[in-house]
Amino acid sequence: MKRVLFQMGLVLMLAFLVISGCAPAATAVPEAAPATEKTVIVEVEKVITATPAPVEEKPFRIALVLPSTTKDASFSQSMYESLMKLQGEMGADKLEIAYSESLFKLPDAAAAIRDYASQGYNLILAHGSQYGSSLREIAPDFPTTAFAWGTTVNTFQSEGINNIFAYTANAEQGAYVVGYISAMLSKTKKVGFCGPVEAGDGRSYFIGMKQGVHDADLGVTVTPIWTGSYSDVTAMATCAQTHIQDGADILSGSSQSVTGAIAAAKENHIYWFGQQYDMIPLAPEEVIASQIYDFNLTLKDMIAAINAGVYGGKVYTLTFKNGGLELRYNKDIKLPAEVMEKSDALIEQIKAGEIQIPLN
């Protein structure tokens, strides 16, 4: 029995040796194969992948942080729609846009800005002059992310921060024309202004309007009422109604909350000049014209700068000359020809630098 087992084991061992001995022989063939054969195999692989692998082009990613909604008919909506227009031009596959709205509270806005930066967005637009301190704190932590804020002229470059852009609008330019035209149109010789706080856009807009009224030299006065808030719609409504009660027949104002004042102008059939966004649809029979902010060129230049490796340090200004500002008239309100001619002439003079509006 033992012998039988020994013989069987021997046979199995021999069989194993034969099989295992054959294995190296099989791999030996390619080893012995000439180098040309190898090349052929590689070439075949090349043929299979003859079409070059598509280079994955990453979209440019912009995040927008807004103090009010994208439908505020004012400052926030003007930036949002500029971005949408740009996305329409570039294509949704080339430009990705994300936004967070209604972030009046600074801690919430700061959290959103940091979150977008952490997610790798190329450009983060903090669309409000209240967001400066947040950017100053966050931007140094993300040196290859570009940030932008406005309206302001401060990029914080003097403090060694090189990845913040700033943008502003020469609101006083359109306001000057508005003031001049208002003086020409006013029958009561009283023009009213409703502003949020005496700073930023509101302040420069009022200065421009005041100078325009003054330069018209027609004995018209313009008076401001400041509501102390960017969001108090009721205060804006009472502001407009107070002006109307005082006899003003042309009104204008600046901030997201002017919708309340426009509604009051509409109720009393008093003319209004809009600011920052096209406000004609809000009161088609009362809004004569709106100064509109167009950030399209500013955004394009920022993208080009970032693609070239420049992440900040530049200030952009919207003006009549560079197309960032437009005074859009309501076609349904017929104004005297001399008023329209004067408006066109004033805009050309501002573009040519013939009219200066000092803000200090």
Add this chain to the structure above:
Amino acid sequence: MGDLFTLPVLLGIIYYGIRFATPYLFAAIGETFAQRSGVLNLGVEGMMLMGAYTGFYVAATSGNLWAGLLAAAIVGGLMGLLMAVISVTFQATQGISGIGLHILGLGLSTLLFTTTMTGVATIIGFPSIRIPLLGDIPYIGDILFNHNVLVYTAFLLVPISNWILYKTTFGLQVRAVGQSPQAADTLGVSVKKIRYITVTLGGVLAGIAGASLSIALINVFQENLTNGMGFIAVALVYFGAWRPYGVLLGSLLFSFVNAFQQWVQLKGVAIPADVAVMMPYILTIVVLAFSARRSTKPAALTKKFERGEA
């Protein structure tokens, strides 16, 4: 300065003071009922916002201002009911649950605005109604008897609510529940039922207060339209010592000073605009400080009630 103290300015202040006291009156009288029964509702602001949105949206889409007003009252009432469920049935801390409702109203009204409306829009609100004969009285006629229906209603609500609180059995029960819920309970008054009714009523009036802004006074809706008016209304209840006529006085005073500060700016009085804007708030704080001692605060205000508890 001389231009400030003239008849046209005085008439202007009174006219807009009366007009813009309206939302404060609706909201603060509703809150008076709630607080008189022992429930502090800090969610008035959120309820006003939901009322303002609903009123505007329904009125704009249906073309019927009354439908908008009714919808605002219903939504406000539902939010009041929610507040009652949280604070009366579940006995949550009233202050915290009210703040929760405020945040809910703010967020929900903004969300609904951005998703259901194409943007900020205006509406033709309730028109002014000149009351025959009275409206023709020189000067006074225009400023007192030429307002829209919600302004008249808000002012009529003061004597009505005063009568309810002091001359009816229901008013007695409300005051009893707010003063001593245990005693009221032993006399067979359902504390929970009374509190449910007052807090829901407060919600209805807060909803109407919001709608008074969006479809009668400003005629526009945008996010955070009320901008803190609901909290001012709560302060006015303390200011008015939990009495409708006191609330009326506070609402008018706040509204008049608010109108006055705008005239101060308009007439170029040498006061910084920032200081002028603070005037109504400073006045409110001063009056609250002086009236704190004589106030008759409901003894059971903010206190939970459970049967059998001492």
